[in-house]
Amino acid sequence: MANLEKDEDAKAFLPPPVNSRQAPKSHPIHVIGAVVLFYFVISLSVVFLNKFILSTSEYKFPYPLFVTWFQLVVALIVLLVWSHLGKTNKSFALIPPYEFNLEIARKVAPLTFMYVMMLALNNLCLQYVEVTFYQVARSLSIVFNIIFTFTILGQSTSAPAIMACVIVFLGFAIGSYGEINFSWEGVLYGVGSSAFVALYGIYVKKTLSVVENNQWRLLHYNTTLSILFLAPLVFFSGELSDIAAYVYFLDEFPFWFLMTITGVSGFAVNIAMFLQIKYTSALTNTISGTAKACVQTVLAAMIFQNPISVMNATGILLALFGSGYYSWIRYKEMVSNDLV
Template structure:
């Protein structure tokens, strides 16, 4: 018979594997659902709704409403839900505004990219984030990048241009969509840098930052909706009174805030490296599913371009993880050497 300690250890390990698997599946489900649902809302053959700013604005509104509801639940049932206070502080709102401008650019160009290009090409179209991350880290933060990391970026850039070349061979590629993908990638990189600066303003609460970001976004998108002429589009939209349309819109908003939660949860139960690996694998599955769902046939070079974008991104993540580990060990060793010797009695 096995000892109780070994049995308890095996059950604990099995429980841990179950939790990790469940969280990863939740991340994949939410992320994939959000991409395909947004594609349906932004450029679906059924709806044919040409109002990307309105769709994105409404998702921000839903996020704000959910934050308020979560706060109410946290007050009523504190033992079940924990959520920070979501009052509107004008000073905090203005301090978060620079980040919100980048945030609006990120989700706007992200959805525009998804509107103009296919889901299958979406991964390549949005693959330059790490390249902009290296560029902005040097220009804004003065941080230099190692040669292995730069080589990984070069692989991604090569895959990006090969993907554009191959995409136009099979479909009529939208260069507007490609440009929006590049701009979205740049905003994602800027968003990460600005978030680190702004988080202390909201007591390092990601949920509170999400709330203020979306509050600002709700106002910032209004002039964009007007300038894009979407009011007339919405008035003449045949499905504006359909419950199914608003159900899809509300669900897309729920997925928008859910992806933030499951992303943080996946990092918490695994690690940042595992999260990036999971995201890379999800992007691969997303590409395959898109080709199957939309019945698209792609060339070997097209698949190679996707592989290069994925491998380059995964390699960059691994290189940065190893560099961080090495820096941590060096700092630890330096701190140990600088400690005064203990005296012996």
């Protein structure tokens, strides 16, 4: 979710689209505005709902691996229903009929491992850090992207992009040092998640060829395999035994409704990103991803009223600026190479 979909926060269930030549967009402004707004609302909802479930709601359900697994199950159910409806209703024809071929699954499995680690570490990070600091904790995916692009693909990076990464790293260092509610666990999980975001973005391009470059077919395999891969982690982590022994609200409908809504929202990110790619330009996607990160930080400060020091605020601003600058540089490079 390569800069994962130009948005590294909540693209939990969507593989990045393949870079391809796009026809110029000429859609009405109100359609473009509605699409971008839909993306903002859905993408922000996933982050805030996850944080709400894990540490700030009346439930304070501190089991991020189980939360991730359950949301994947919800996403798979939605995927199955949607793809089935698409067989008879053209309105749902966006997603092809569900498939699961063992030979293809074997080839997708390495990517799914990265996908699972990305999702699990992401929610673990969100459990331990404030949402205002979340973007900083996850910002190093850009740095890892450059490192892995060079070490794995043997591709060099332009000087302006490297400068953007230096800014991001400075923001990460300053923001971490100035974070009032600092958590080593949260930072380490954020760094780990950033590494797997970068790896996932690189390897997904190779794996898409296995499913004929169809991101929705890849979603079938990724979601199904992720449920299978994550189940042992949930079991051996001790979360299931803790939930059975200490959680008293398992029979409460509001809790499961909240969990289900979050899973549906995670799946809806797929639709939001598809619509944004279809109805807007690459430049709009670049600006939208950066603007969403800024809005997310501001809303988090307002909603959760997290204490922010001057150094923490400086680090957040540097990380956001560096991320936005990097996205802009990558967009300009794509334009110069005639990829958009």
